[in-house]
Amino acid sequence: MSKDSLLPLLAQHVLAHGLGQASLRPLAKAAGTSDRMLLYHFGTKEALIAELLGYLARTYAATLDAALAGERPVTRGQVVARILKHARHPATQPxxxxxxxxxxxxxxxxxxxxxxxxxxxxxLLGWLEGQMPAGDPDPKGGARYLLTLIEGTLMLAAIGHEGTARDGLLASGLAAS
Amino acid sequence: MSKDSLLPLLAQHVLAHGLGQASLRPLAKAAGTSDRMLLYHFGTKEALIAELLGYLARTYAATLDAALAGERPVTRGQVVARILKHARHPATQPxxxxxxxxxxxxxxxxxxxxxxxxxxxxxLLGWLEGQMPAGDPDPKGGARYLLTLIEGTLMLAAIGHEGTARDGLLASGLAAS
DNA sequence: AGAGATCTGTAGCGATTGCTACATTGGCTT
DNA sequence: AAGCCAATGTAGCAATCGCTACAGATCTCT
Incomplete structure (x- = not known):
């Protein structure tokens, strides 16, 4: 059992239980090994978390590429709608x-x-830039604008203010339902 | 030493050290008392945190009212600029x-x-609604739109993407520098 | 003044934390 | 076959966790 085969199992555990409560023994149990071996492989809990975060970032990138493929949208609103649909998908929630x-x-x-x-x-920003509508007047700035709006929307949704987020998007003129 | 006099000291400690690492003994030390007494007053750590969060919310409201008073802005961009200036103020950082x-x-x-x-x-939303420019075509929706943009901006800034946040705001047409 | 309620210090419990010392296994090289 | 080295289990350490039992102290009300 090497690092590389451990990381997916560790990731699954933190996705389910959070990073803050992640301690060595539960992590080890979830990965089918012992705290002793986790430290053998990673050296330190801090290093383990760092590697785990790197793995999560790579996984996120792969997920984005896979889930968001498709023909280029025609409007900015469609770009936002596609991202939000992905973010709200039950599988993405953890x-x-x-x-x-x-x-x-x-x-x-x-x-x-x-x-x-x-x-x-x-x-995410790279994906957004690549997906900006063909005739967009300012794809670079527009992607950053959309990213800002999207993250604000997701934050409001995370704390239970989805109504506020929806109305904010409606008032943005992007008309994503 | 009552609950009410304890809460500000406890708040100061979590502002400095974070909520996740807050445990009873350090909290008690920061408040000049003992873990024993914290539990006497609040019953449970969970209850303590809940009351502390309530206190922080009330404090935030008071801070907003105090720091953001002034004549009503003329443009939406000025509303955003005022909030961002407040959020970026060193005293607000913790x-x-x-x-x-x-x-x-x-x-x-x-x-x-x-x-x-x-x-x-x-x-924050209430404050925004009250501060929307006089002739704004859609103050209610506009306030929600600005809130979404502001929170997205703050999040990007929090992770070190302030450049992205700035460009996003520029591209929004609100022209907040 | 005496009785009861309120407040607070001391000590400790069992669980969990990250991490380490030591011993053992097993496979590989020579 | 001998020896070496990576891999792994067992046991435990000191520290900290939230919380509690018990004993005084202090205060209030009659």
Whole structure:
């Protein structure tokens, strides 16, 4: 059992139970090994979390590529709608919950959290830029504008303000339902 | 030493060190008392955190009212600029870091976190509605739109993507520098 | 003044934390 | 066959966790 085969199992555990409550023994149990072996492989819990965050970022990138393929949208609203549909998909929900934990860690200045958060946002931003409508007057700025709106929407939804988020999007003129 | 006099000291400690790492003995030390007494007053750590979150929400509301008073802006961009200036103020930074922890808890479904997050967003939304420019065509929807944009901007800034956030705002047409 | 309620310190419990020392296994090389 | 080295289990350490039992202290009301 190597690092690489451990990481998916560890990721599954933190997706289900959160990063904050993740301690070595439960993690080991979920991965079918012992705390002793986790430290043997990763050296330190901190290093384990850092590698795990990296793995999650790579997984997120792969998920984005796979789930969001398709022909290029015609309007900005369609771009937003596609992302939101993906983010709200039940299978994505555990990841969304974890995302805010990563943001919290990044906001506190923890390097590995910040790196993972940036990597994921870079990935999403790249996808957005590539999906901007063909005749868009400002694809680069527009992608950043949409990213900002999307993340604000997801945050409001995360705390139970989905109504506010919906009305905000409606008033944006993007007319995503 | 009563609950009410304890809460500000406890709040100061979690603002400095985060909610996740807050355990009874350090909290008690910061408040000049003992873990024994914290449990005497609040019954349970969970109840303590819940009351603390309520206190933080009330404090946030008071801070907003105090810091953001002034004549009504003329453009939506000025509304956004005023909020962002407040959020970026050094004195607000510890609260901003804590905010994402609250969001993470709310996203995981913890009731007290969700209640506090909603209360704070209600407060901010109310302030925004009251500050929308006089002739605004859609003050209610516009306030929600601005709230979404603002929170997205703050999130990107929290993870070190301030450049992306700035470009997104520029492309929004609100022209907040 | 005496009785009861309120407040607070001391000590400790059982569980969990990250991590380590030591011993053992097993396969590979020579 | 001998020896070496990576892999793994067992046991335990000191620290911390939330919480509780017990004993004084202090205060209030009659």
């Amino acid at each position: 990841f969304t919950a974890l995302w805010w934990e990563i943001v919290a860690g990044a906001a506190r200045g923890v390097d590995s959290y910040r790196a993972a958060a940036q990597a994921m946002m870079d990935e | 609260f901003t870091a804590l905010w994402w922890e609250i969001v993470a808890g709310a996203a995981r479904g913890v009731d007290s976190y969700r209640a506090a997050a909603q209360a704070m967003m209600d407060e």
